[in-house]
Amino acid sequence: MRSVEEHQRRVAELIRPPRPVPFQLAQVLGRVLAEDVIAPIPLPTFDNSAMDGYAVRAEDFARASAERPVVLPVAADIPAGSPANVPLAPQSVHRIMTGACVPPGADAILPFESTDRGAEHVRAHAPTSLGAHIRRAGEDLAAGGLALRAGVRLRAPHIGLFAALGLASVPVFAPVRVLILSTGSELVAPGSPLGPGQIYESNAPMLAAAVEEVGGFAHQLRFVSDDVAQLRARIDQALAELSDVDLILTSGGVSAGEYEVVKQAFEGGEAEFVHVAMQPGKPQGCGRYRAADGTTVPLVALPGNPVSAQVSFEVFLRDPLIAAMDGGRPPRPKLRAPLAEPVLRSPSGKRQFLRGVLAEDRASVSPFGPPGSHFLRSMALSNCLVDIPADVTSLPAGAEVAVWDLA
Numbered sequence: 001m002r003s004v005e006e007h008q009r010r011v012a013e014l015i016r017p018p019r020p021v022p023f024q025l026a027q028v029l030g031r032v033l034a035e036d037v038i039a040p041i042p043l044p045t046f047d048n049s050a051m052d053g054y055a056v057r058a059e060d061f062a063r064a065s066a067e068r069p070v071v072l073p074v075a076a077d078i079p080a081g082s083p084a085n086v087p088l089a090p091q092s093v094h095r096i097m098t099g100a101c102v103p104p105g106a107d108a109i110l111p112f113e114s115t116d117r118g119a120e121h122v123r124a125h126a127p128t129s130l131g132a133h134i135r136r137a138g139e140d141l142a143a144g145g146l147a148l149r150a151g152v153r154l155r156a157p158h159i160g161l162f163a164a165l166g167l168a169s170v171p172v173f174a175p176v177r178v179l180i181l182s183t184g185s186e187l188v189a190p191g192s193p194l195g196p197g198q199i200y201e202s203n204a205p206m207l208a209a210a211v212e213e214v215g216g217f218a219h220q221l222r223f224v225s226d227d228v229a230q231l232r233a234r235i236d237q238a239l240a241e242l243s244d245v246d247l248i249l250t251s252g253g254v255s256a257g258e259y260e261v262v263k264q265a266f267e268g269g270e271a272e273f274v275h276v277a278m279q280p281g282k283p284q285g286c287g288r289y290r291a292a293d294g295t296t297v298p299l300v301a302l303p304g305n306p307v308s309a310q311v312s313f314e315v316f317l318r319d320p321l322i323a324a325m326d327g328g329r330p331p332r333p334k335l336r337a338p339l340a341e342p343v344l345r346s347p348s349g350k351r352q353f354l355r356g357v358l359a360e361d362r363a364s365v366s367p368f369g370p371p372g373s374h375f376l377r378s379m380a381l382s383n384c385l386v387d388i389p390a391d392v393t394s395l396p397a398g399a400e401v402a403v404w405d406l407a
């Protein structure tokens with residue numbers, strides 16, 4: 001049997017390296033910036049007013065007070081968005097709104113609160129000082145300056161910064177595009193009525209969510225017949241329609257059954273189907289799929305039991321997918337914690353990934369639910385995997401174990 005570590009290596013080798021692509025701002029949240037962004041314009045873009053009031057020469061109002069107010073004519077009105085190309089003549093003021101361009105000749109803003117808010121003439125009862133309430137062009141970021149360094153995972157404020165710089169798109173690491181294939185005539189899409197012997201399909205929605213949770217794009221493809229030629233034709237068609245598929249991800253059809261259409265469709269060529277020394281998740285496949293046009297696409301085939309498929313995604317795919325997006329999401333924290341309850345049985349020679357509940361203070365971990373790989377609800381209610389080494393067959397309460405924090 002192949003070790004978990006060896007299969008992890010084989011799968012990781014199949015996943016492409018990070019690739020920068022320009023993305024529209026609406027699509028970059030949570031993605032990693034692939035190149036430094038240099039400011040094409042300064043921020044603020046021009047000298048502008050921080051207050052509603054009057055653009056003035058400070059010296060004209062240096063001695064204004066309640067007892068000796070200064071009165072000057074209002075020569076122009078500058079709402080935000082107007083060019084303010086009329087210079088300010090001495091012994092006059094321009095009425096100005098917050099964000100509006102400071103006219104040539106003005107060197108201070110007199111806020112409305114220091115005045116009678118006059119429209120023709122203004123009466124100021126307080127002074128202002130040189131530069132007061134003027135936001136200077138480039139004081140936040142000069143044109144040509146570094147706006148943001150490559151490698152940052154983008155949050156809302158970064159997107160605001162790019163937009164303020166006039167950038168409609170920025171280079172990010174491209175999402176990994178995954179074609180998720182589910183097969184099996186017992187599977188019915190959620191929302192449709194169930195026939196006898198049928199179950200709702202849960203692996204593809206779960207895998208699509210897991211791919212998207214790390215920043216990838218998932219496209220689900222359902223196929224129900226047992227005909228291998230038809231399956232290959234359907235995959236070829238999907239690959240042609242969806243350009244740039246980085247990975248075909250399947251679940252089910254990889255074990256010892258009579259109708260293993262996935263295995264039959266991929267085996268023999270450039271994919272291998274092996275047993276990995278782990279539980280759950282023993283039957284696994286990986287390699288490349290060769291389409292009818294000769295191109296090849298990486299392929300990972302996970303076992304069909306729902307818990308096996310989820311655990312397999314965590315063990316083999318999550319970290320390589322994150323690496324392919326250069327850290328699109330943080331990897332799962334791995335820690336050690338003492339067992340709150342004993343592990344009575346673990347299969348000899350197989351690494352076991354038990355579902356667990358890690359205490360809020362992370363001071364202990366309890367195995368949660370039975371080990372069978374159809375206990376979907378136990379998986380959903382757990383918040384970690386308890387990683388029992390292959391050579392361990394039982395553990396007492398208090399023994400330290402490795403824990404994969406899934407929360």
Ligand SMILES: Nc1nc2c(c(=O)[nH]1)N[C@H]1C(S)=C(S)[C@@H](COP(=O)(O)OP(=O)(O)OC[C@H]3O[C@@H](n4cnc5c(N)ncnc54)[C@H](O)[C@@H]3O)O[C@H]1N2
Nearest residue numbers: 182201202203204252253254255256282303304305306308
């Ligand atoms: N004779 C043997 N039988 C089995 C072995 C074995 O070694 N010898 N291994 C068992 C183990 S372990 C696993 S894991 C499964 C793996 O089986 P497959 O990957 O071939 O998966 P299927 O047979 O197609 O399905 C297994 C199980 O999972 C359900 N399933 C499959 N796909 C989905 C889906 N998309 N959504 C929800 N549920 C799904 C399916 O109905 C079956 O119940 O094989 C054991 N058998």
Ligand code: MOO
Nearest residue numbers: 280281282308373
């Ligand atoms: O390996 Mo299967 O994944 O034990 O249920």
